[in-house]
Amino acid sequence: MTDHVQVSTATPTKDDAVHLAGSAVKARLAAGAQVLGPVTSVFWHLGEYGTGEEYKVLLTTTREQYPALEAHLLAEHPWDNPEVIATPIVAGAARALEWIERSAGSQN
Structure with missing residues (x-):
């Protein structure tokens, strides 16, 4: 187990995703991010089944930076109650993990 996480959310447009x-x-707050999409999402929302086209945002950060990243994503997100989820990075190339540590939270 590492001290790094991959954080995901989704947005209604590519521009929103790139902005986030x-x-x-x-x-x-994150070392890097990728925007994927469009993707088709299938979900429950406000008690109703739905589908829609969204853009997925994946970000890499440290566990220490996650609370600040979550707060930022929630404040900047176009939706009132977006899904923001952190998944532990259980292993990774040493250079990639070091890059995350240097880049997320660093003032360099």
Whole structure:
């Protein structure tokens, strides 16, 4: 187990996704981010079954930075109650993990 996480959320548009990714990386809350999509989502929302087209945002950060990243994503997200989930990174290339540590939270 490492001290790193991959954080995911989804947005209604590519522009929203790129904004979230860019603002988090520029703030050094995440080392990097990818925008995937469009993807088709299937979900329950407000008690109703639905489907929709969304853009997935994946970000890498440290466990220590996660609370600040979560707060940032919730504040900047276009939806009132977006799904924001952190998944532990159980293993990774040493150089990649070191890069995450240097980049997320660093003022360099």
